Amino acid sequence: MSSVTIGIGGAAGDGLDKTGDTLAKTASRLGLYVHAYNSYQSIIRGGHIWLRVRLGQEKVASHGDHLNALIALNQDAIERHAGEVDPGGVVLFNADKLRCNVPLAETILAAPLPVGELTKPFGAIQPIMQNTVALGALLFLLDLDFQVTAEVFADTFGHKGKAVVDQNVNLARAGYDYARERFVPLGCQWNFTRKRRPFITGNEAFCLGAVAAGCKFYSAYPMTPASAILHWMAAHGERCGIVVKQCEDELAVANIAIGAGFAGVRAMCGTSGGGFALMTEAIGQAGMIEAPVVIIEVQRGGPSTGIPTKTEQADLNQVFGASQGDFPRVIIAPCDTRDCFHSAVEAFNLAEKYQLPVIIISDLLLSEHPETIEPEDLPAAVPIDRGEFVTEWKPENGKYKRYAFTPSGISPRAIPGTANTLYVAASDEHDEEGILISDVFTNSAVRRKIAEKRMKKLGLALRDVPAPKLEGPLDAEVTLIGWGSTRGVIREAVEQLAAAGIRANQLHFKYILPFHSREANEILRKCKRTICVEVNATGQFARHLRAESGYSVHDHILKYDGEPFEPRQIADQVRAILEGRTRSLDVTSAEAREIAYHYIRSHLNEDVRPGQIEK
Structure with missing residues (x-):
């Protein structure tokens, strides 16, 4: 075996x-x-x-x-x-x-x-x-x-x-x-290399990536399945030189993290969907004042309190629409534990280089499941890009303009306290110097120009994130599309399909915003049949793919019962689609027995078990 x-x-x-x-x-x-x-x-x-x-x-x-x-x-x-x-x-x-x-x-x-x-x-x-x-x-x-x-x-x-x-x-x-x-052993034939490898969760990998990237501030309010990040930071933060704050609510969490980023340190906060809902106004302020901040959103079953200890990929629409108005943000969906480490590093670099909020969207499965990774997957030295900083400003250069119009849209950032760099940072719209334009005659030209300046950065950020690549045979009969934590299970489903004589390949997306629309379209329009695999009920990523690239997938495989996909479940549904069989959503006999068991345990007799309940 x-x-x-x-x-x-x-x-x-x-x-x-x-x-x-x-x-x-x-x-x-x-x-x-x-x-x-x-x-x-x-x-x-x-x-x-x-x-x-x-x-x-x-x-x-x-x-x-x-x-x-x-x-x-x-x-x-x-x-x-x-x-x-x-x-x-x-x-x-x-x-x-x-x-x-x-x-x-x-x-x-x-x-x-x-x-x-x-x-x-x-x-x-x-x-x-x-x-x-x-x-x-x-x-x-x-x-x-x-x-x-x-x-x-x-x-x-x-x-x-x-x-x-x-x-x-x-x-x-x-x-x-x-x-x-x-007894007789099961017949496992191991070759024990005794090579020591890290055995960690996605949340722990986020923390290690943040430490390597130079994070100096973390704030959170406990919320499953993001709480383990706070636990790790509380245990190790002092030794790693990180200030850790458990706040009274997620409103404070986001605002204090944004304030730390504004003050010049690398700052991060974490939550799940319900807490992220409270953060949205603050995220808009980060967009307006162009303050860098990294936010980890670990999805669980929703809406509302939902299913706190079960997984889902249903918060994509929420992170797209975090706060009102148009402003640039980056959304990264790591694919495995190794990727969690490197995504944290990328997030800090992108946040400071482009002076914007970066949202890492994970889920309970990815954040809480432990797995072994290679030691070299957790390097102590990682690339650091802190973007354009003003360390001194001479008066002869004129008045410092925090939001100066530049070809790139990126304005040199000064840490509060830098001599001769006084400016206003507020949630109102402003001009180059930060002076509000909402309390006087609104200058339409300035409003248009400052909005365009901010949005320019998203186009530049696209150059810094790799485009998706097709994995598997180019002449595949079916292409499975996924995002975030489903990469591994889709890969094993592709292997099972190959063993059954069905040629399949895989296109997986990590960078959700900005989005490589052209590259995605060029790949997908050459595919024979496409199926989007998601852990939500409405195909949120497929909708995003269509909106960004104009490409509509042929079919969906969706799961929203709180449990993650298994390879066989995906492979079975792919076969049903290819064979034209109707995929029934009716409750199976095993599920009916489970429903009855739950009802009886909840209302009648706690000693009754599933095996004692007939169909």
Whole structure:
């Protein structure tokens, strides 16, 4: 097997996150590539939490669409997910409490673990420790080095003392030895290079990119799924020379970040869609006073409070329309964790070079899922472009004009306090010196000229961002179009289609504004059939593509249930489109059972599980 996918299912509070993290770090330290995704709920205890960890000898681009192993921490997880395990896989569960009552293929191993018996030599333990026993058994089945896991335990729990570390190691060893005596490994043939690679999330990559780019100020109000940026900055900001402010609301967040950028430091703020809605007026002010600022908008399911812990790509229209009026802004949609680092660097350079707000639009999947990347993907030295600064101004040069009309539209910027550079910066329209033109006879010529000056910068910025490139065979039968976080899953869908004899290629967009309209049109008009893949209900990017380039895609594949795409889901829908089959949106029997289960759990009997509910 070139890659294996492990599912861990249970309830909030069962310790899934630590189990998955330990497994992922073990594999990563052995030199394997890891890609993980945690589907969690907005609760502290209970519910259904579903963690998927994919390991590969080579780079894996998504969390996959199958299971080779399942650790079920409650009966609910068995009934939901045991049927997803591929032939040759395994289902691990606590035999003291659970039963595998789901029909399994003959080649799937049902592996009950006598947790009580295995843990008895170590005295009374908390129920949550069943996951450590299961993890130990899984390590044997996957042919992973137990000693590396012991080292991970030491690093993870060392601050709690030797007793806690030893308990985790001993319980995992008990599970490992039990599996070694009774089960046969799954047949993974790894080549452990033991090359150490960073294992980080997109949000952590944003932070590291900001540090490398020289960010000196970060402000935020906690909002999932952007909160982890604030957590990282709060933990590491002082050491990195970054002032970190948790504000009372997102209005203050945006204004204080813009003020810091205006004052001459590289400043950034972060939020999700609801918080971004409160920032829009301030973003307009940044456009008017031409202040550089970087804003990270991490999308989640909307509208309103929506689904705080689920992913979506439905805020594109919002970031296009942030604030009223016309003014230049740059919108970047990173494609993977590595790209998050480099997008942060690009954003600061573009913001200061062109003196405008730059919005990085991410989503929960990209920002929160951890994956391994190469060490060289996180360089300490990155290109820095701070744009045109005035460090001194001599009176004999005439009065300093902060918004001077220049061929490029970029006016030399002076940091407040620079001698002889006094000017007015306000939210009203103004002339070259910053003097307001709204409180006197409005000079139409000045208004037109200053507006054109600002918009010139967008055309120049287009030269600094690469055009999209077609990936795959030029004579493909179908072209899949995507943006942002869907690049990896679309790439794997293209591979699945190729394996099925369907030639497909991929056109992915990272730079949303400014937009390479001509290049996009030239590529797409040569494509035989185009399908736009988006995690929203209305095809927001396809509409943007049509507005900018005049090109209309042939079909859409849309997902808006809160969960990210899986490669097989895309490939199946592509086949249906090519074959002319109707794609039904009717609720399936499995979904109907899930709806009934949710209703019963919410209203009637908390002991009823999906497997007990008939169609």
